[in-house]
Amino acid sequence: xxxxxxxxxxxxxxxxxxxxxxxxxxxxxxxxxxxxxxxxxxxxxxxxxxxxxxxxxxxxxxxxxxxxxxxxxxxxxxxxxxxxxxxxxxxxxxxxxxxxxxxxxxxxxxxxxxxxxxxxxxxxxxxxxxxxxxxxxxxxxxxxxxxxxxxxxxxxxxxxxxxxxxxxxxxxxxxxxxxxxxxxxxxxxxxxxxxxxxxxxxxxxxxxxxxxxxxxxxxxxxxxxxxxxxxxxxxxxxxxxxxxxxxxxxxxxxxxxxxxxxxx
Amino acid sequence: xxxxxxxxxxxxxxxxxxxxxxxxxxxxxxxxxxxxxxxxxxxxxxxxxxxxxxxxxxxxxxxxxxxxxxxxxxxxxxxxxxxxxxxxxxxxxxxxxxxxxxxxxxxxxxxxxxxxxxxxxxxxxxxxxxxxxxxxxxxxxxxxxxxxxxxxxxxxxxxxxxxxxxxxxxxxxxxxxxxxxxxxxxxxxxxxxxxxxxxxxxxxxxxxxxxxxxxxxxxx
Numbered sequence: 001x002x003x004x005x006x007x008x009x010x011x012x013x014x015x016x017x018x019x020x021x022x023x024x025x026x027x028x029x030x031x032x033x034x035x036x037x038x039x040x041x042x043x044x045x046x047x048x049x050x051x052x053x054x055x056x057x058x059x060x061x062x063x064x065x066x067x068x069x070x071x072x073x074x075x076x077x078x079x080x081x082x083x084x085x086x087x088x089x090x091x092x093x094x095x096x097x098x099x100x101x102x103x104x105x106x107x108x109x110x111x112x113x114x115x116x117x118x119x120x121x122x123x124x125x126x127x128x129x130x131x132x133x134x135x136x137x138x139x140x141x142x143x144x145x146x147x148x149x150x151x152x153x154x155x156x157x158x159x160x161x162x163x164x165x166x167x168x169x170x171x172x173x174x175x176x177x178x179x180x181x182x183x184x185x186x187x188x189x190x191x192x193x194x195x196x197x198x199x200x201x202x203x204x205x206x207x208x209x210x211x212x213x214x215x216x217x218x219x220x221x222x223x224x225x226x227x228x229x230x231x232x233x234x235x236x237x238x239x240x241x242x243x244x245x246x247x248x249x250x251x252x253x254x255x256x257x258x259x260x261x262x263x264x
Numbered sequence: 265x266x267x268x269x270x271x272x273x274x275x276x277x278x279x280x281x282x283x284x285x286x287x288x289x290x291x292x293x294x295x296x297x298x299x300x301x302x303x304x305x306x307x308x309x310x311x312x313x314x315x316x317x318x319x320x321x322x323x324x325x326x327x328x329x330x331x332x333x334x335x336x337x338x339x340x341x342x343x344x345x346x347x348x349x350x351x352x353x354x355x356x357x358x359x360x361x362x363x364x365x366x367x368x369x370x371x372x373x374x375x376x377x378x379x380x381x382x383x384x385x386x387x388x389x390x391x392x393x394x395x396x397x398x399x400x401x402x403x404x405x406x407x408x409x410x411x412x413x414x415x416x417x418x419x420x421x422x423x424x425x426x427x428x429x430x431x432x433x434x435x436x437x438x439x440x441x442x443x444x445x446x447x448x449x450x451x452x453x454x455x456x457x458x459x460x461x462x463x464x465x466x467x468x469x470x471x472x473x474x475x476x477x478x479x480x481x482x483x484x
């Protein structure tokens with residue numbers, strides 16, 4: 001399914017788009033295998049319709065919503081964002097979707113909703129990578145509520161003007177462009193508003209390496225990869241990594257007064 | 265032609281070409297644009313894996329293989345395989361130094377000091393250098409057999425370093441590096457003196473014999 005005549009968001013970068021084949025064949029989506037090429041190979045039979053999302057926790061309108069219900073009130077637009085992986089590579093991807101905050105407001109989070117957490121589908125029959133316990137399934141991610149309400153954060157249903165390929169997180173995924181890619185959780189089936197900081201999967205695997213915030217930050221080194229530089233997919237040599245992945249003007253204020261070396 | 269001559273004159277040149285294949289494949293894929301979305305990563309991974317494979321599977325496996333097959337002339341292949349392993353390790357390091365770090369020595373040194381998996385990998389690479397440099401007949405003579413042998417025991421450390429380097433760089437799925445570790449351990453067991461090894465393998469062998477006996481009885 002293609003999305004014709006999408007409005008282009010002002011948040012878009014005019015950098016050169018990553019080749020479609022590269023963006024859809026080089027993926028980290030352990031639910032379909034741990035090698036970069038696995039998700040494309042192993043997700044072709046994955047059925048994403050019907051799809052529903054359970055909303056619970058500190059909100060006025062909990063319940064189970066069909067994907068159509070969630071999408072109905074929103075106008076889809078195209079946003080071209082930089083995507084920076086913690087493994088020191090990056091892409092430029094034209095997403096199709098809408099503001100995460102607009103979607104969350106419809107569930108009317110209460111004053112107790114300090115955080116929001118997201119869960120990927122857990123079904124080893126449909127996601128064969130889950131047959132091995134490489135990670136604690138289901139995959140979980142979370143944001144502070146003000147991060148989630150930031151206009152840059154989006155829910156995506158498509159990329160390159162068409163529906164999301166399965167390997168890229170169909171049918172519904174998060175895109176948080178100023179954070180490392182693993183925060184942008186794929187194939188979401190549950191959204192939960194919480195008072196406490198929620199568990200996030202990679203933080204659970206190795207808390208010293210993957211913090212809850214995981215903002216793109218060239219000055220805070222990761223124990224495996226220097227974060228000063230990144231390789232833009234399609235280029236041979238590396239380029240400098242920008243603070244908050246180049247979105248510092250928009251998002252730096254979310255973290256004013258915080259020691260980003262401590263809250264990495 | 266004797267068995268030894270056959271190994272030196274036929275097997276060795278064939279093997280020389282075979283071990284060039286991983287590099288040839290990378291070059292071919294490079295020219296046909298088939299190295300994937302991240303060609304530098306593909307080159308780094310492939311050269312690293314081949315350095316490790318040759319180091320473990322062949323350099324360290326030749327002695328056990330000689331023992332098992334009783335073809336002692338297989339030893340004549342060992343030097344070439346070892347030098348090839350160094351060659352792939354060198355390509356691996358050069359890819360990292362040039363394409364990842366644009367030869368920025370400060371950045372490379374920082375990496376070596378800060379990241380344990382780089383520290384271990386880099387040390388293993390450094391240790392391979394004297395081994396490759398003393399691999400000629402002239403050097404063996406100059407050092408004297410005993411000292412040369414002692415020096416070349418370093419190859420075990422290189423193998424272990426290579427495996428740990430791989431194990432520590434993987435994010436979560438350690439299955440593949442664990443396979444290499446298992447191979448390393450099995451090969452090292454062959455290096456134990458016969459009577460010590462028997463303690464490990466003896467019970468296994470009698471267990472194997474017993475189960476095959478049981479299977480036969482069940483079938484009949």
